[in-house]
Amino acid sequence: MSLTHRMNPVSPATFHALHHADAPLLLPNAWDIASAVALADAGYAAVGTTSLGVAAAHGYPDGRGLAGVREATVTLARGLGGRLPCPFTVDVEGGYGGDDHRAPERVADLAVELAAAGAAGINLEDGLPGGGGLQLASQQAELIAAVKERAPDLFLNARIDTHWQAETPPPLAAALARAEAYLAAGADGIFVPGVVPDEDVSALVAAVPAPLNILFAPGRHTVSRLADLGVRRISTGSLLFRTALGAALAAADRIRTGRPPGAEDAPGYAEVQRLMG
Secondary structure (H helix, E strand, O other): OOOOOOOOOOOHHHHHHHOOOOOOEEEOEEOOHHHHHHHHHOOOOOEEEOHHHHHHHOOOOOOOOOHHHHHHHHHHHHHHOOOOOOOEEEEOOOOOOOOOOOHHHHHHHHHHHHHHHOOOEEEEEOEOHHHOOEOOHHHHHHHHHHHHHHOOOOEEEEEOOOOOOOOOOOOHHHHHHHHHHHHHOOOOEEEOOOOOOHHHHHHHHHHOOOOEEEEOOOOOOOHHHHHHHOOOEEEOOOHHHHHHHHHHHHHHHHHHOOOOOOOOOOOOHHHHHHHHO
C-alpha cells in the first residue's frame, strides 16, 4: 500500500477501548514507517513509537528535548496517519515544551499536531531532559491538563520516571502521588517504567484507578504473568529497535568473517516491497 493509498483514519476511541479489553494491550514500539507498517501487518492491535529509536535513526540522542527529534517525531506521525490498519500512539519525551511559562501551550500545540496527523495517543514523561531529575508534579499536571483541553480525544499515557534508571528506587508512594496528580489533571493511563517485581506491579495495579502500563523487562516478565497481575498495557520501549540494530551488526560481522549471515528470519526484498506498496 503506497502513501497515496491511505486507509480511513482509526478512531481514537478504538485505542482507548484496547486498554479495557479482556487481555492487556501488547504495544510494540516502532522507529520508522517500515517498522510500524511491518508490526501492523503482523497483526498487532496497535503500534507505538520509541523516542530512542526515532532520535537515534535521525542522528540524535534521546531524552534531551531536542527540536530535531520533535520534527522527526511529527514527520513520522504524519507518515503513519491513515496508513496503518490499527491505532498508533506517539512517544513525545517530555513534550518538547521547554522550561518557561509557555511550556504547557507548546506541548498542547504538539498534541494537536499529532492528533491532526492521525495519532490516537501520546506518551508524556515527567523526567527532565538530559537526566536532570523529575519535573515538579504540579507543573507536569499543568502540561497534562493543557493537552487534554486542546486534544481531549488523545489517550494520554502519563509516564512517571521515579523508578526509571534509578539505582535506588524510591518507595512506590512517590509514583502513586504523581499518578494521583496526573489522573486528576486528565491523564488516561499511567506508565511506570523500571518497576519489575511482581509485588510492586501488583501494588500499582491495586492503587491506580486507571490502565497501568508496564515496560516489558526481558528475562523478568512474561505477557501472561503481567496479564495475571492486572496490567492493561505492556510496552516494548526501545527493545525492538536495539534488537534490530544488534541483528544488523551480527549479520554484518558474520559476512565479514565468512560465516553465513543467519538471515533466516529476515524479510525478503519482495516482502519489504509489498509492505511499502
